[in-house]
Amino acid sequence: MNRSDFQKSVSGLATDSASHRFNSDLRIKHTFSEPQKSKAMTSRIPGFYALTLNDRIALVKEFSGLSDQEAQWLLDGGKISNDLSDTFIENAISSFSLPIGIATNFLINGKELLVPMVVEESSVLAAASHAAKMIRMGGGFFTQSTDPVMTGQIQLFIPDDHMNQVDQILRSNQSRIIDYANMGQERLLARGGGAKSCDWHFIPELKAVVIHLYINTGDAMGANIINSMCERVSGIMPELFPCDIGLRILTNLNDHRLAIAECQIPADAFTTPAMNGDLLVDRIEKAYLFAYYDKYRATTNNKGVMNGIDSVLIATGNDWRAVEAGAHAYASRDGNYRPMAVWKKQADGSLSGRLELPMAVGTVGGVTKLHPTAQIALKILGYPGAQKLAEIVVAAGLAQNLAALRALAAEGIQKGHMSLHQKNLDLLERAAKP
Numbered sequence: 001m002n003r004s005d006f007q008k009s010v011s012g013l014a015t016d017s018a019s020h021r022f023n024s025d026l027r028i029k030h031t032f033s034e035p036q037k038s039k040a041m042t043s044r045i046p047g048f049y050a051l052t053l054n055d056r057i058a059l060v061k062e063f064s065g066l067s068d069q070e071a072q073w074l075l076d077g078g079k080i081s082n083d084l085s086d087t088f089i090e091n092a093i094s095s096f097s098l099p100i101g102i103a104t105n106f107l108i109n110g111k112e113l114l115v116p117m118v119v120e121e122s123s124v125l126a127a128a129s130h131a132a133k134m135i136r137m138g139g140g141f142f143t144q145s146t147d148p149v150m151t152g153q154i155q156l157f158i159p160d161d162h163m164n165q166v167d168q169i170l171r172s173n174q175s176r177i178i179d180y181a182n183m184g185q186e187r188l189l190a191r192g193g194g195a196k197s198c199d200w201h202f203i204p205e206l207k208a209v210v211i212h213l214y215i216n217t218g219d220a221m222g223a224n225i226i227n228s229m230c231e232r233v234s235g236i237m238p239e240l241f242p243c244d245i246g247l248r249i250l251t252n253l254n255d256h257r258l259a260i261a262e263c264q265i266p267a268d269a270f271t272t273p274a275m276n277g278d279l280l281v282d283r284i285e286k287a288y289l290f291a292y293y294d295k296y297r298a299t300t301n302n303k304g305v306m307n308g309i310d311s312v313l314i315a316t317g318n319d320w321r322a323v324e325a326g327a328h329a330y331a332s333r334d335g336n337y338r339p340m341a342v343w344k345k346q347a348d349g350s351l352s353g354r355l356e357l358p359m360a361v362g363t364v365g366g367v368t369k370l371h372p373t374a375q376i377a378l379k380i381l382g383y384p385g386a387q388k389l390a391e392i393v394v395a396a397g398l399a400q401n402l403a404a405l406r407a408l409a410a411e412g413i414q415k416g417h418m419s420l421h422q423k424n425l426d427l428l429e430r431a432a433k434p
């Protein structure tokens with residue numbers, strides 16, 4: 001599949017009938033390339049968990065080319081100053097630290113990656129690393145993404161006697177709307193970004209039309225660009241037809257900005273002394289179907305997906321609430337709340353997985369640029385642009401879901417989780433002692 005076919009296929013998915021949705025057929029051409037072999041550059045690091053924290057930092061430093069200063073920042077606990085807190089938010093009183101860890105074993109489109117994750121929950125890093133190890137037995141993750149096209153909404157209230165003119169007037173003014181949206185955006189336009197197109201729909205109950213502006217925001221998440229454009233464009237609307245201006249804001253359901261990760265894992269990868277891999281593949285597929293037909297299970301399943309996604313988003317200074325909102329809405333796109341990732345046993349007994357989600361992330365601007373640990377996280381990832389970062393994020397979500405389903409379908413979640421949680425429990429017990 002070339003890029004334009006892929007674009008068609010993903011935009012089709014965003015708008016097609018329900019029958020195309022939650023289709024587990026793999027769509028990305030899985031081209032296998034030899035992973036880099038040098039010891040320092042492989043993310044397959046057995047026993048990483050058993051190293052001391054200092055040794056882990058040393059290894060990540062070597063892998064990612066961190067400077068002495070960056071490694072020292074991590075060694076010192078990566079705490080941001082109160083001055084920086086004060087610039088990020090209002091009414092700051094201090095900062096709140098969370099652990100950052102490294103998920104190992106990631107191989108994405110043939111590239112070795114160490115994936116930084118920020119999370120307070122034990123077992124998330126271990127689960128992601130374990131799943132990535134199984135997934136690399138099938139060649140790793142294969143990922144793609146659409147152009148970073150975000151959607152802004154402009155709501156207009158129309159008097160009854162003008163409602164039937166609106167469609168025609170908007171049709172004949174589309175290029176004017178786009179040109180107006182792009183005025184003053186020379187830098188974005190020079191980078192190939194900017195407003196690209198628009199469409200609209202009516203909400204008869206509100207006597208309103210809602211214009212959608214589709215804006216390529218490049219490597220930015222884009223909220224400010226979009227909101228500014230929407231506010232600007234709304235200003236010319238009363239020149240086109242009588243209207244009251246309603247809300248002007250981006251939507252977090254960015255179904256034109258999608259990222260997709262796929263994998264295909266041989267059944268052998270699941271074999272344990274206690275269970276045959278073939279049986280486990282069947283059970284994982286059944287676990288997926290449980291979530292497909294049951295929204296209570298889907299919610300928990302998707303919480304597991306977001307364990308992986310949010311952790312990478314937080315590590316890289318991205319707005320995880322925006323992605324959360326979009327991901328859950330996208331999981332409901334056929335009218336029922338569904339599992340975000342799709343798992344299917346293939347004819348050869350292997351297990352295929354696919355995760356497709358709206359992924360509005362940025363690698364420039366805001367916290368991403370200003371938070372020293374977010375900058376280090378991006379360096380560890382090899383400074384991906386926004387599209388590549390979006391793909392890494394969905395790969396982490398897919399891995400997390402596989403790890404949870406595998407454990408649930410085999411020994412149960414508590415065995416692994418509780419052994420890793422034990423350190424927390426010991427600490428709590430010590431804290432409770434007088």
Ligand code: MEV
Nearest residue numbers: 300301303304404405413
């Ligand atoms: C726990 O943080 C996540 C899981 O509940 C996900 C799932 O049940 O699929 C283990």
